[in-house]
Amino acid sequence: MTALLAVEDLTFTDVKTQGWFKRPEKFNLGPINFSINAGETLAIIGDNGSGKSLLAKLLVGAEKPSGGTILLNGQKLHYNNIKQRCLNIRMVFQHSNESLNPSITLGSIIEEPLKLNTDLEPEAREEKVKQTLSQVGLMPEHRFFYRHMLSDGQRQRIGLARALVLDPQIIVADEPFAALDPSVRSQTVNLIMKLQRELGLGFIFISHNLGIVRHVSDRTLIMQDGMAIETGKTDVIFNWPKNEYTQKLVNAYQTMVNA
Amino acid sequence: MSRFSLYQEEYYPSPLQNTWNEFKQSHIAVLGLWFLTFFIILVLVGPLIAPFDPLTQNIDALLVPPAWEANGGIRNLFGTDALGRDLLSRLIHGCRMTLGISLLLVLVAMLVGVALGAVAGMSRGVRSSILNHLLDSVMAIPTLLIAIIIVAILGVGLVNSMWAIALALIPQFIHNTREFVRQEVKKDYVLAARLDGASKIHLFFYSVLPNMFEMLVVQGTMALSIAILDISALGFLSLGAQAPSPELGVMLSEGLQVAYKSPWSIALPGSAIFIMVLSVNVVGDGLRSALRNRMRH
Numbered sequence: 001m002t003a004l005l006a007v008e009d010l011t012f013t014d015v016k017t018q019g020w021f022k023r024p025e026k027f028n029l030g031p032i033n034f035s036i037n038a039g040e041t042l043a044i045i046g047d048n049g050s051g052k053s054l055l056a057k058l059l060v061g062a063e064k065p066s067g068g069t070i071l072l073n074g075q076k077l078h079y080n081n082i083k084q085r086c087l088n089i090r091m092v093f094q095h096s097n098e099s100l101n102p103s104i105t106l107g108s109i110i111e112e113p114l115k116l117n118t119d120l121e122p123e124a125r126e127e128k129v130k131q132t133l134s135q136v137g138l139m140p141e142h143r144f145f146y147r148h149m150l151s152d153g154q155r156q157r158i159g160l161a162r163a164l165v166l167d168p169q170i171i172v173a174d175e176p177f178a179a180l181d182p183s184v185r186s187q188t189v190n191l192i193m194k195l196q197r198e199l200g201l202g203f204i205f206i207s208h209n210l211g212i213v214r215h216v217s218d219r220t221l222i223m224q225d226g227m228a229i230e231t232g233k234t235d236v237i238f239n240w241p242k243n244e245y246t247q248k249l250v251n252a253y254q255t256m257v258n259a
Numbered sequence: 260m261s262r263f264s265l266y267q268e269e270y271y272p273s274p275l276q277n278t279w280n281e282f283k284q285s286h287i288a289v290l291g292l293w294f295l296t297f298f299i300i301l302v303l304v305g306p307l308i309a310p311f312d313p314l315t316q317n318i319d320a321l322l323v324p325p326a327w328e329a330n331g332g333i334r335n336l337f338g339t340d341a342l343g344r345d346l347l348s349r350l351i352h353g354c355r356m357t358l359g360i361s362l363l364l365v366l367v368a369m370l371v372g373v374a375l376g377a378v379a380g381m382s383r384g385v386r387s388s389i390l391n392h393l394l395d396s397v398m399a400i401p402t403l404l405i406a407i408i409i410v411a412i413l414g415v416g417l418v419n420s421m422w423a424i425a426l427a428l429i430p431q432f433i434h435n436t437r438e439f440v441r442q443e444v445k446k447d448y449v450l451a452a453r454l455d456g457a458s459k460i461h462l463f464f465y466s467v468l469p470n471m472f473e474m475l476v477v478q479g480t481m482a483l484s485i486a487i488l489d490i491s492a493l494g495f496l497s498l499g500a501q502a503p504s505p506e507l508g509v510m511l512s513e514g515l516q517v518a519y520k521s522p523w524s525i526a527l528p529g530s531a532i533f534i535m536v537l538s539v540n541v542v543g544d545g546l547r548s549a550l551r552n553r554m555r556h
Contacts, residue, residue, distance in 0.1 A: 060454055082456045091454055098445040103469035104556055112465070113455040146274075148554050156541065162451070 002074040003035035004171055004202045005089075009116070011070035012051075012231025024191045028225040029054055031068060036219065038169065039196065041203045041215040043234065044097055044248070045122075046223030056174045059090040059204065061254075073170070087117055090163035092173040094158060096155035100147040101177070110162050128165060137163045137191060153184035157191070170202040175214060189216060210253040214238055221244050274553065281549035288545020294538035298358050305355040306471075309348040311338075312506040317343035322521045340510075340524050341517045348529055352505040358535060360417075361486035364425045367480055372432020373471075377463050379433065380440025391437060394430045402427035403489050410498045418508070420499035424489050428482050439474050444465045473550040480543025484536045493531055506534050 011030040029051045036042045044052050054152045057063045059070065061082055068232045070077045077085050093099035100109055107129055114125045130140040136157040147155065156176060163171050174194075177185045189212060196203055207213050213220060213234065220228045220237045222245070282288060301308075315478065317339065324331040325338040325346070379387040397405070402424070409423035436486045443449060444467070478525035493499030494508025502509060507528045514524035 055274070061451055064426075070516060082454070086456050087455055091451070093447050095447060101448045101452075101466055101469065103472075112452065116456045116461070146554075169340065169344050 004038045004040075004073060005057075006071040006074075007036040008069050009034055009072065010055075010070065011060060012054060012063065013066045013070050014054075016089050027051070027226060029124070032221075032228045034219070034221055034228070034231055036170075036202050036204065036217050038177045039200045040216040040219065041196065041205070041247045042152055042219045042221060043082075043215060043217035044204065044206045044221045044223060045075050045208065047225075050223040051226040052223055052224075053174050055207060056091070056172050059172050060089055062091075083117060083187070085155075086113065086168075087166055088168050089172060089192075090168040091167060092159045092163050092171060094175040094178055096152065096159045097147070097181070099159055100155060103146050104146075106145050106147065106150075108145070108159070111161065115215070132161045132165045132222065135164060135195065142159075151184075153180055153188065154251060156180060156184075156188055159206075160188075160195075161191070164199075166178050169202070170204065173203070174207040175206050175208070177207060185212075192216075210249070211257070214253075223251070273518040275526040278546075278549050281552045282545055285545045285548070287341065288541055289551075291538040291541030291545065294534060295542050298354055298535055298538070301351055301354045302359045302362070303349045309351040311345035311348040313344060313349045313352040314503055317345075319343070322517065323523075324521065324528075325523050328381040335550065337527055338521065338523055340513065340521075346527060349505040349510060350507075350527055353507040353510055353528060354531055354535070356500070357487055357490050357532070358508045360421060360491055364421060364428065364486050364490075365482045368425050368428035368482060369432055369475065372429045373436045373475070375394055376436025377440055377467075379461055380437040381444065381463060387437070390433070392443075394434050394456065396432055397430045402485055403492055407496075407498065408487055408491060411494065417499050417504070420490065420493045424493075426485055427489070428486060431482070432478060433551070434472060435478050436471070439471055440467055443470060473547060476543060476546045480539055480546070483543075484485060484520060484539045487532065487536055509550070 006256065009031040011028070011032075014027040016025040016027075032055065034042065044055060046052050054063065058065050061077075061079060063077045068161070072085075072088055072168075077089075100106070107126075109124050110129050111133060114120055114128060120128065129143055131141055133142055138157055138161070139246075140156065142150075142154075142158075159176075160171075170195075173192075178189060180188060190205065193216060195201065217234050219228075219232065220234045221228055222237070222243070224245055230237065230241070230246045237246060238250055239252045240252075283293075306500045320335065320339050321343045322341060323335050323339040323343075326333055326336050328338075331338060335345050335347065336447070337350060339345055340349070374388075388438050405427040406420065406423040409426060410420055413419040413422065440463070444462070449462060449466050450509075452462055457465070490499060491506065491508030491511070494506040496514045497509070497512065500506035510528040511525055511532075514528065518525050
């Protein structure tokens with residue numbers, strides 16, 4: 001059986017020039033290898049600046065990788081073919097507030113991917129938007145609302161609805177829970193797990209919260225300075241961490257939980 | 260089929276309705292809008308309601324005072340000028356010329372400026388940087404000065420002065436659009452739309468442009484008041500519209516010769532310009548705060 005998403009030797013080099021006389025700053029990512037199956041969850045954890053968000057951007061096609069391949073169901077994804085990619089891999093942003101256009105209604109925000117990527121009639125599109133809104137626990141009336149009328153948790157649900165509306169196979173989320181308060185956070189986590197069970201989605205998310213990672217994910221990828229230093233089943237990593245950095249992380253988490 | 264609606268008593272105003280509801284909150288802005296509407300109606304139907312031809316001279320009625328003076332008559336409501344032309348008709352035609360031309364110029368400048376600014380904002384590298392620095396240096400010179408220079412090259416006349424003012428207004432539209440587009444394309448919602456597979460043109464029209472109206476209103480009203488003042492200033496200096504035509508600036512400079520005998524011949528066109536510019540600015544200010552506030556409630 002081929003994996004839903006397989007990443008092979010993915011690399012990215014970012015050179016930042018800072019003026020004429022300073023040495024340009026280089027950031028190397030990877031090579032990174034991992035794969036997930038349908039219905040599985042992969043968590044990416046690591047320091048700030050370790051390249052987690054960059055990896056997410058590479059997966060959804062916001063940045064162009066320098067090398068390596070991304071295979072979806074065994075098929076190679078090309079950077080320029082954004083249609084092929086966005087029908088299958090969708091992104092949920094960290095700051096739901098900034099990822100929604102303030103001047104157009106939420107309904108048209110969710111409808112836009114349908115307009116661009118499908119041949120549905122306007123009525124069918126509206127039906128789909130309504131259905132997606134109730135899927136994420138909002139009401140069909142919310143499509144007349146504007147961004148500023150909703151709370152943070154509701155905005156995150158809208159972000160999720162925009163990702164779900166194209167019936168993707170994989171959702172990539174960049175710290176989707178970071179800006180939410182604990183109760184809304186657990187609501188959102190449960191919502192995503194429920195949707196994943198129902199739709200058989202592959203879910204890749206970045207998080208700093210090891211509790212959520214342990215609760216949600218099947219596999220974990222730990223990153224440091226652009227390298228994937230450890231990857232494996234979440235249970236294994238939390239019980240028998242191999243790498244020194246991972247051991248520190250897990251120990252810190254265990255002392256916090258047991259205290 | 261019954262519609263499932265939890266909030267039956269609620270209705271969902273469109274963005275336009277929202278803006279109007281916010282706009283109504285400010286009484287001064289509404290008053291300004293009334294004045295502006297009055298002027299715009301004059302622009303549209305001016306010749307139909309003007310009692311006389313603005314160019315017909317009447318030697319029997321030179322410098323007749325307005326109706327509210329003791330020796331004024333009802334026949335010429337605002338009196339006549341030194342050549343016996345009816346001032347009311349000239350004022351109506353003058354508002355039509357000055358405001359109508361200014362509106363046209365601002366519209367043209369806005370279209371051209373926003374198009375160029377959008378191209379410059381969406382593209383990167385040397386091309387957009389050259390455009391930017393060139394325009395920044397042009398923007399440091401007042402528009403009237405640029406207009407005078409262009410008129411000096413092209414020669415005097417109304418059409419030449421229109422070209423001059425349109426050209427002088429374009430740089431600020433380009434500059435502001437470019438800055439705005441640059442800021443917006445960095446934001447997450449544009450990235451989100453890009454990941455939806457939107458082309459650059461689609462991104463501009465559907466993601467960036469809806470957010471740009473506030474900036475366009477501010478720039479548009481500023482440009483409109485500048486255009487009104489520039490058109491009449493060039494007319495006053497007899498670089499723009501020429502003598503017999505009933506342009507407000509030309510009327511001012513003609514009235515200046517008989518200012519002591521008939522002060523109304525400069526007071527009336529002067530106050531027309533004043534009220535026009537004031538109402539444009541008040542409406543622009545009201546619109547801007549309305550557009551800003553509708554995002555808040």
